Amino acid sequence: MTSERLTVIGAGLAGCEAAWQAAECGVPVDLYEMKPTRMSPAHHKNGFAELVCSNSFRSNQIENAVGLLKEEMRRIGSLVLTCADQTSVPAGGALAVDRDEFSDMVTLKLSKHPLICIFREEIKDIPTSGTCIIATGPLTDDGLFDSIQSVIGRKFLHFFDAAAPIVQAEGLDMSIVFAASRYEKGGADYLNCPMNESEYRAFYDELVNAELGSVKDFDKETVFEGCMPIETMAKRGFDTIRFGPLKPVGLTDPRTGRTPYACVQLRRDDRSASLYNMVGFQTRLKYSEQERVFRMIPGLHNANFSRFGVMHRNTYLQSPELLTRRYSLKNNPNIFFAGQITGVEGYVESAGSGLLAGIYSAGKILKKEPIEPISDRTVLGAMAAYISDPQIRVFQPMNANFGIIPALSMRIRNKKEKNLAYAERSLAEVSLFRDTLFETMRKSI
């Protein structure tokens, strides 16, 4: 136990995980969240760890890099993964959650932690003393943005990211829509809207010609490839979305007994199955155009939209110049960053960086430094090594992937076997890190 407190700014995925990890190490934490006094353009709910778009944490299989990242985090005692596992909804091989239940559970656990004090207020200046973690997300703006700029210089980058619409189950035409997972993997967890060729042609023509909403400073060079608006992707070619989010392979329309020409998938968004997320339908179309064009999708003719898709300008640091592998500033070890603002991309990746920043900042406060950074043979460590690698000249947000992990010593041709070998090697490293953490700082893992 120590009397020195850690300040965490922002109770998103990264800030919540960071606060939890530090408190579990015995460090008292002051967690600041500006909601509900002030809401970013993408946040709408009062709870912590709000999922601003999809309700999916993506693959749950360890032969997939983001699945492995989740397993690494579980083994270190991640708050976000504990809550996600307990509030999951069926989603084939993916981990998806009931977003409200998930956020409620994270909020409750943090509120009840004896070492965490919660303040619902906006922070406009980086604290000048003590240790802090800035986890204010990709939409950090105004006062705090200026304060960060004054500390780091003009070293911010940006890109644009879009969210997909959510439709209500009531209003779907279930005589057309069918429940199934691709290749029948898992249960029949997705609702599928099958299209024949003429339906697809008509939809495609309207999609590529639909009117766009205006987005300040939008420029198409800086759209994040992993979250590209559906209409932008469609403009690349007639078949592009048929090989992307609308791919029909592995699905059979029970009405025809055949694979449809194209297929839109809907993923359950809540436990009661009253809301569905349109998979891969991030968009910047005007709301009225979303209604008009997306209602052309078979089964969605009378769809009610609970939320329309939107696009936002995301900001992140020029981290390779600024940050260490411990997520602290190279020129100021008291200031840590975590989450999407560091250039990691995605819910799980953001939480993962929060997990490490929470542990390393606790180590600093408890004077257990230097706790060795986790090996870059783990996805957690590889992400940290990537965002802090000074050799990187053109820095872009990075999802978890095996490409950033050092190669295996032996050559394995089969992709699944190779990825499983990465996973085995990584989880052995996680055990070592966890053991050190337990011996040095945590008593209750």
Ligand SMILES: Cc1cc2nc3c(=O)[nH]c(=O)nc-3n(C[C@H](O)[C@H](O)[C@H](O)COP(=O)(O)OP(=O)(O)OC[C@H]3O[C@@H](n4cnc5c(N)ncnc54)[C@H](O)[C@@H]3O)c2cc1C
């Ligand atoms: C529109 C959009 C859609 C996205 N869709 C997806 C998706 O579908 N899947 C995916 O994996 N990732 C998605 N992302 C990317 C990313 O994973 C999320 O942004 C994720 O929420 C980042 O986590 P974070 O903790 O870094 O930030 P956030 O979750 O944004 O949390 C930041 C928190 O800090 C608070 N805050 C901000 N400033 C202050 C301040 N000055 N004082 C106090 N509190 C403050 C905010 O209110 C917020 O609660 C999306 C991002 C955007 C912007």
